Amino acid sequence: MTPLLDPLAWLILLPLLWATLAFLAADRHGPMLALAGIGGQLLCVIALAGDVASHGSIGHLAGGWAEPLGIRLVADGLSLVMLLLTQGVALTLALYARSYFSQATPPAFWPLTGFLLAGMNALFLSGDLFNLYVTLELVGLAAVGLVAAGGGAAQIAAALRYLLATLVGSGAYLFGVALIYGSYGTVSASLLGSLITSEAPLAVWLAGGLMLTGLLLKTALLPFHFWLPPAHGGAPAPVSALLSALVVKASFYLFLRLWLGPFAALSEALPALAQVPAALGATAILWGSWRAIRADRLKMLVAYSTVAQLGYLFLIFPLLGTGALALQAGILQATAHGLAKAAMFVAAGTLIKVGGSDRVLGVAGAAAHLPVSLFAFALAGVTLMGLPPSGGFLAKWLLIDAALAAGQPWIVVVALSGGLLAGIYVFRVLRLAFRRPTTHDDVPLPQRPAALLEWTAFALAAGSVLIGLGAAPLLALIAGVQP
Amino acid sequence: MTSNQWLPLAVIASSLLPGLIIFALPEKRVALRTALNLAGALAKAGLVGLLIAGVAAGEEYGLRHAIAPGIEIVFKADALALLFVTLSAVLWLFTTLYAIGYLEHAPHRSRFFGFFSLCVTATMGIAMAGNLFTFFVFYELLTLATFPLVVHRGTPQAMRGGSIYLAYTLAGGAALLAGIVWLDHLAGPGEFTQGGLLAAIPGLDPLTLQLIFALLIAGVGVKAAIVPLHGWLPQAMVAPAPVSALLHAVAVVKAGAFGIVRIVYEIYGIEFAQSLGLLLPLAVIAAVTILWGSSRALFQNDLKKRLAFSTVSQVSYIVLGVALFGPLGTIGGLVHLVHQGIMKITLFFCAGNYAETLGIHKVSEMDGVGRRMPLTTLAFSIGALGMMGAPLTAGAVSKAWLSDGASAAGMDWAIWVLWGSSLLNAAYFLPILHRAWLKLPPPDWPHEEIHPVGRRETAWLLLLPPLFTAVLTVAVALFADSSFSPLAWVRLIAEREYPNISP
Numbered sequence: 001m002t003p004l005l006d007p008l009a010w011l012i013l014l015p016l017l018w019a020t021l022a023f024l025a026a027d028r029h030g031p032m033l034a035l036a037g038i039g040g041q042l043l044c045v046i047a048l049a050g051d052v053a054s055h056g057s058i059g060h061l062a063g064g065w066a067e068p069l070g071i072r073l074v075a076d077g078l079s080l081v082m083l084l085l086t087q088g089v090a091l092t093l094a095l096y097a098r099s100y101f102s103q104a105t106p107p108a109f110w111p112l113t114g115f116l117l118a119g120m121n122a123l124f125l126s127g128d129l130f131n132l133y134v135t136l137e138l139v140g141l142a143a144v145g146l147v148a149a150g151g152g153a154a155q156i157a158a159a160l161r162y163l164l165a166t167l168v169g170s171g172a173y174l175f176g177v178a179l180i181y182g183s184y185g186t187v188s189a190s191l192l193g194s195l196i197t198s199e200a201p202l203a204v205w206l207a208g209g210l211m212l213t214g215l216l217l218k219t220a221l222l223p224f225h226f227w228l229p230p231a232h233g234g235a236p237a238p239v240s241a242l243l244s245a246l247v248v249k250a251s252f253y254l255f256l257r258l259w260l261g262p263f264a265a266l267s268e269a270l271p272a273l274a275q276v277p278a279a280l281g282a283t284a285i286l287w288g289s290w291r292a293i294r295a296d297r298l299k300m301l302v303a304y305s306t307v308a309q310l311g312y313l314f315l316i317f318p319l320l321g322t323g324a325l326a327l328q329a330g331i332l333q334a335t336a337h338g339l340a341k342a343a344m345f346v347a348a349g350t351l352i353k354v355g356g357s358d359r360v361l362g363v364a365g366a367a368a369h370l371p372v373s374l375f376a377f378a379l380a381g382v383t384l385m386g387l388p389p390s391g392g393f394l395a396k397w398l399l400i401d402a403a404l405a406a407g408q409p410w411i412v413v414v415a416l417s418g419g420l421l422a423g424i425y426v427f428r429v430l431r432l433a434f435r436r437p438t439t440h441d442d443v444p445l446p447q448r449p450a451a452l453l454e455w456t457a458f459a460l461a462a463g464s465v466l467i468g469l470g471a472a473p474l475l476a477l478i479a480g481v482q483p
Numbered sequence: 484m485t486s487n488q489w490l491p492l493a494v495i496a497s498s499l500l501p502g503l504i505i506f507a508l509p510e511k512r513v514a515l516r517t518a519l520n521l522a523g524a525l526a527k528a529g530l531v532g533l534l535i536a537g538v539a540a541g542e543e544y545g546l547r548h549a550i551a552p553g554i555e556i557v558f559k560a561d562a563l564a565l566l567f568v569t570l571s572a573v574l575w576l577f578t579t580l581y582a583i584g585y586l587e588h589a590p591h592r593s594r595f596f597g598f599f600s601l602c603v604t605a606t607m608g609i610a611m612a613g614n615l616f617t618f619f620v621f622y623e624l625l626t627l628a629t630f631p632l633v634v635h636r637g638t639p640q641a642m643r644g645g646s647i648y649l650a651y652t653l654a655g656g657a658a659l660l661a662g663i664v665w666l667d668h669l670a671g672p673g674e675f676t677q678g679g680l681l682a683a684i685p686g687l688d689p690l691t692l693q694l695i696f697a698l699l700i701a702g703v704g705v706k707a708a709i710v711p712l713h714g715w716l717p718q719a720m721v722a723p724a725p726v727s728a729l730l731h732a733v734a735v736v737k738a739g740a741f742g743i744v745r746i747v748y749e750i751y752g753i754e755f756a757q758s759l760g761l762l763l764p765l766a767v768i769a770a771v772t773i774l775w776g777s778s779r780a781l782f783q784n785d786l787k788k789r790l791a792f793s794t795v796s797q798v799s800y801i802v803l804g805v806a807l808f809g810p811l812g813t814i815g816g817l818v819h820l821v822h823q824g825i826m827k828i829t830l831f832f833c834a835g836n837y838a839e840t841l842g843i844h845k846v847s848e849m850d851g852v853g854r855r856m857p858l859t860t861l862a863f864s865i866g867a868l869g870m871m872g873a874p875l876t877a878g879a880v881s882k883a884w885l886s887d888g889a890s891a892a893g894m895d896w897a898i899w900v901l902w903g904s905s906l907l908n909a910a911y912f913l914p915i916l917h918r919a920w921l922k923l924p925p926p927d928w929p930h931e932e933i934h935p936v937g938r939r940e941t942a943w944l945l946l947l948p949p950l951f952t953a954v955l956t957v958a959v960a961l962f963a964d965s966s967f968s969p970l971a972w973v974r975l976i977a978e979r980e981y982p983n984i985s986p
Contacts, residue, residue: 328551367631368591387627387656388620394551397664404668412664416657423653430630431645436637468550475551 007044008060008073011083011121014040019114030110031098037114038094041121042087045080052080053473056480059127072188074127077477078331082124082253085335089245089342089460090117096346096456097238100353106149106236113242116142120250129177129187129211129262132254136173140166140218143247146239147231158230165217165227169251172214179207180262192262198269208263215258218251221277221314222284225307229291233303237349240299244306245342249334252313256330259317267317274318281314282414289421293428298348298360301425302341305384308418309337312399315411319402324479326406329398331478332471336391336464340383343460347377350453366433372454374433379461381426383468386419391467488546490534491558494568495607497527498575502600508593517583520596524576527607531572534560539975545613553672556620557613561677562976563748563817566969567610567741570821574733574828575603577948581832582725584944585839589723595635599725601628606734609741614674615663615750618742622659622706625738626652632726633719644721651705651715659702662695666750669695675745677979679752689759692751696761699746707739709802710772713795720787724835727787732794732827737820740801744817747805748980757808766806770900772799777907784845786834789911790827793870796904797823803897804885810977812888815881817976821969822869822877825955829866832949833859840941842930846915851924856940860919862953867912869956872905877959880970 018037022030051058052075059074075083094113101109119138126132144166148159181187183204184195196204220228232244255277259267267273288308295301312333319326350373355362366374383392396415403411467474501523508516534544544560560568582599586592605628608621626649634645667673669687673680681687705712716736720727747756747765756762776796783789800823804816836859837843837852853860869876882901889897933941940946963970 365637367594371594382627385653387623389624394554397554397660398551400661400664401668404665412661416661420653420657423649427630427646427649431634431642434631434634434637434645435642469548469556471551472549 006060007047008058008075008125011041011044011048011125012118014044015114015118015121019111019118022114023108023111027105027110030105031094034094034110034113035091035098038087038091038117041117042091045083045087048075048083049080051075052077053477057482071131072127073125074190075125077479077481078253078257078327079124081331081335081474081477082249083121085249085338086117086120086124086246088463089338090242092456092460093238093241093245093342093346095452096241099450099452099456100236100238100346100349102450106151108145109149109239112142112145112149116146116242116247120246123250123254127189129180129189129192132189133170133174133177136170136218136251136254139247139250140170143243146242147235149239150234150236152234154230155234158227158234161227162231165220165224169214169217172210172217176207176209176211176214179203179210183207189257189261193264196262197265200266205266208258208266211258212255212263215251215255216277216280219248219255219310219313220307221280221310222287222307223280225284225288225310228307229300229303232306232345233297233300237299237346237352240303240349241342241345244303244345245338248306248310249338252310252334260320271318274320277314277317278411281311282411284308284311284314285414285418286421289418289425292425293421295425296360297358298352298363298429299345299358301360301429302344302348305344305422305425306341308422309333309341309384312337312395312415312418315399315414316402318408319399319406319411322402322405324475324481325398325402327481328475328478329395329402332391332398332467332474333395335474336383336395336467339460339464339467340380340390340392343376343380343457343464344384346453346460347373347380347457350449350457351377353453354447354449360429361432363429363433364435370449370454372458373449374430376454376457376461378426378430379458379465381422381430383461383464385422385426386415389468390465391471392464394468394471487537487542487544490530490537491544491546491560491611494527494530494534494560494572494611495558495604497523497530498600498603498607502597502604505593505600506597510591510593513592516593516596520579520583520600523600524572524579527572527603528576531565531569535565535569538562538565547613553667554616555614555672556617557674558608558611558617559613559675560611562972562979563744564611566817566821566972566976567737568607570737570824571603571606571610571734574729574824574952577832577951578725578729578828580944581728581835581948582723584942585723585725585835587942591635594631595723598628598631599729602632602730602734604628606738609738612675612745614672615666616672618745619656619659619663622703622738622742623656625706625735626656629726629730629735632730633722635723635726636721638721641721644718647718648715651712655702655705655712657702658698662698662702665691665698666695675749676752677749679748679755680750682752682755692759693761696746696751696756696759699750700743700765703739703742703746704768705739706735707743707798707802708736708772708776708795709739709768709799710775710795713772713776716795717783717788717791720785720791724787724831724838727791728828728831728835731791732831733824736794736798737824740798740820743802744805744820748813753808753813753980762806762808766803766894766897769799769803769806770897772796773803773900773904774907777904777911780911781907783911784847786837786844786846786849786915787831789846789915790830790834793830793908793911794827796907797827797870800881800885800901803900804888807885807888807892807894807897809888809891810981811884811891813977813980814970814973815884815886815888817973818884818970819881821973822881822956822959825952825959826866826869826877829862829949829952829956830870832945832952833863833866836941836945836949839945840931840933841928842932843928846918848925848929849915849918850922851919853920854924855928855935858940858946858950862949863919864916865953865956866949867916871908871912872901875957875960877956880960880963
């Protein structure tokens, strides 16, 4: 393939390109550049999909240089699904953001979004541990910048907290990479997969611990979740959606990759290790849901729901021995949650913008004047509760099936209780929305928001539900992944 | 796609599509909304007619769509499915007419009718589900689509009723899901099979199967309102009358009862369930529910709550019939699925008429209401007599078959339960009839909204539906032996479920 037509390289170059242009051009050109750019990226992913579906995995050295000079890019079913999710959600969010920020765009919103997407795409496509470190930093710093772009004192504080977490996380990761390089003289993920055995020296175990813990910190798995609610709950709605739907999934993806690839021998040598992320995940589901049930502000409720929902992703680790089932459950959950959480944050953003209050109580009566946004919120809630026919439901079904196959019934109990707890916090909002406004009957109804604000949320939410009915191709892609 | 594939889909689409369009309609488009509602309801009735003719002639209708390896959405319009489909389709038509009259000046009608159509869609899906997965999908959809109707009025009581409804149904859904996935894991993917899916699989552990049965029955038992899972039903009566009528007398509670029917007959198989010792506990739970519901009904002054507890009791007649081993009990239980629906919807329509016309919500306010609203009260009386099992009503037919079923199954104690319940029914319905017909009306009604015009005691759209269903209550009994009655159809089903025994 000629380098000029290589979709792998363009997936990284294109966002860098439009981000730079958006930085140089006036603010008002940002949305068009972003929409055109992300549209192009989406086309690249689609071009890639056919190849991956027929070959299983494709990879080559970008620019034709040999390693270590050349950068090795690889795509398989797993990365394809993540790429598709990322471009699809980002495109819809760009439409939303264009309308949401119609008065004033926060400084550098569009360039930072471009750099964020470049970092994420590179993360999904990179095959060596050091490049992955670079992508992690790019994603982390762009995300911190987006949180800070909100501009308020609370947002700056949240951004600093987030910055600390992300720097410590990538620092730990980098330290681990250094130890690995010292032991084996390579950072290629595929080579390391066969080099690292259960008799690996202590330094390698230490490296694994550091890298995986660093990633947990970035994924905000309990007890490392402290930075997430203020950052995701405080940022402007389009940013919250980007961070909660996509960014935390990137570090989860890397955790999963390392677990299945380079460190597979370590986790097989000590099977009890897999219970650690699962136990943390279970605690996250219960604690995050509880905090969402108690939350006072609407976006904090949604943010704590993310803390809980991320927990499901880590329940799959003790079940990975059961074939593709657990991996399918995890990736489907990541996808469905990505769509649903983006929908929920942007719907919440519209409810807050129009209703004028960021309290949960502020949604009272919204069923009457913001039916589309509320319906989007409800549909997204269906996915989070894991009710049929949503993607969240199918993921939960597969997870329970895998848990039974692996003889881990406690995971069944956690998954089902998590759904019920989600029901409590989702319906806490919905029932309020149906409440008849009691006091200010004479206050005129708030103005209808731009249609785009409401319908982008609806499209994302509908996607999270419909994916449950059309998951067969996605599941087939995951089943074809060779760790 | 052949017509045998698209007919079940068309039955579902005939309420789904109008519902989706209605959501998008502005509040003011009354005529278009009404036209869509009626067109959908009539189209559904017509399509169901086609299905009935086909199934009676031995045609098989079905459709499948794989969504993941081993997970399929399967629709199957068999005789049992059509029993529930027909009941819901016919009563939906009446309820739509009634709701148009009832909500004439109420706010948020687009939302109401949209969710109402979704509920009917979910009910159709439950009826025609060909496997437990599909059943579950629509069972949960029904939960979700009913919630906005329960809280429709937006009052604090409505909010409370809605929360209690969700707490019960979502928890029940979780139990059901656990049972279904466990079963799927154990026995592999399978469909509803006449004679039982599990009966044909050797080597399954009986204790595990009993546990799964408990999970499944607890899951569907919430909607069937079996004691102690019935607490949501009286609370959900805060919903507008058409909702109580169709959903809480027919669709929702019947979805639960129908689930029990499918699980006992077509997942376990009645003979296999008997050999696992599952039927006796089920019969005992049903008996307790029958007596408990009736006794609680005695003490309710709120008319709709009294009817709700009566529903708790009556729905378990179906469960009892299922649990009585033998074709006679099966026939009694299944025919009551239809008969109870017709009778109870009549009673709820009438309760709605009293509330809408005169502002009467309580039994104690019903003195002399028969003089002011004779036709409504006549319909109410027929429904009430039917519930008691009086001769020439649908209730009498159900009770006769159930009693025969009980003695055939060697459970003579169940006959006493039925008699006890009839006495209790009389004890809470006869005082109402006495008040309504024989006592003198008060000088003023609590809140008279619709004034009489000539012989028209209330709006036509409110009056005609209960009269129709009251006539049906008598007609299904008078013509029980004809070949078009629910009873005849149920005998057809029983013949197919008991391949080895002829009724």
